[in-house]
Amino acid sequence: MEDIRTRFMDELKTAMKAGNQGRVAALRMITAKLKDLDIAARGEKPVAVGEEEIFAMLKGMIKSRQDSVALYRQGGRPELAEKEEAEIKVIEEFLPPQMDEQATRKAVEEAISEMGATTMKDMGKVMGVLKKKYGATLDLGQVNQLVKEKLS
Template sequence: MIRDTIKSAQVTAMKAGDKERLAAVRLILAKLKDRDIELRTASSVPDDDAIVVEVLQKMVKQRRESIEMFRNGGRDELAAKEQAELEVIEGFLPAQLSEDETKATIERIKTEVGAASVKDMGKVMAVLKERHGSVIDMSKASGMVKAALG
C-alpha cells in the first residue's frame, strides 16, 4: 500500500537527517489524516490507495500552481522549495501513463461510449477517471479529450 511506503519514507528521512524530505513526507501524512477525518462521516469509503492517490494528485496540482505563481512573482527561492516538495510527492504516485498511452486510452473509451462530439465529453471523462484516475493527470486529459472530440 502507498500509505505504508509513505510511513516508511518518514522513518528513513528521520534516520538520514533529511529535513526537507521529512517535512514534505510529514505534510503528506497530515493531508492524509485530514482526508481520513473527512471520510469518517462518509457513507461509502473508497479503498485506501485510491484515497492516497487522490490526496497526492491534489497536492501535486497545488504545488504546480504555486510554483507558477512564485516564478511569475520573482520568488525563485519559494518556487525551488515548492519544486522540492513536488518531487517528493510525485515519488509516491503510481507511474503515470505517457501522452501516447493516454491518447490511445481516450480513443478506446471514446469508441466504447460512442462519443461523437464535445457534448459527450462528460461521459468520456467519467469513464476515464473511474478506470484510470490514478495513473492519468486529469487536467491534461481534459484537454486531450476535448481535442479528440473536437
C-alpha cells in the first residue's frame, strides 16, 4: 500500500497540473496540518507521526469543518458552507472506509464481552480495545453512543 504522505503529495501535484484550485487549497491545508503535527511530536519521538495519528488528524479536520458548515448555514452563508463541504470530501478520500452500523454494533458487543464490561466504569477499557483493534475505521462518536447504550 502506498504511504499516505506520498499520496498527499501525488494528489497535490495532480491537482496543481489540472488547475483545480479548490483541491489544491484543501491538499495544501492537509500537508500544512501534517507538518504542524510532525513538529509538535518531535519532542516525544524522533520520527514522523504514524498513520493512526494522521487519520486522527484528518478526522479532527473533518469535525471542525462540519461544525463550520452548521454555523455557516445558520448564518445564511451557503457559499462558505459549500466550500467547507468540498474540503470535507477531499479529506475523506484519505481515510479508510468506515465500518457500517451493523459491523460497528458487532465490534462493540465483542469488545464488551471480551473485557467482561458490565458498567459505565468499564467504558474506557472497552473504547481502548475498540480503538486498538479497529482504529480509523470506526466512527468514535457512534461507538461512544453504542457503548453507553450497552453499559447503562
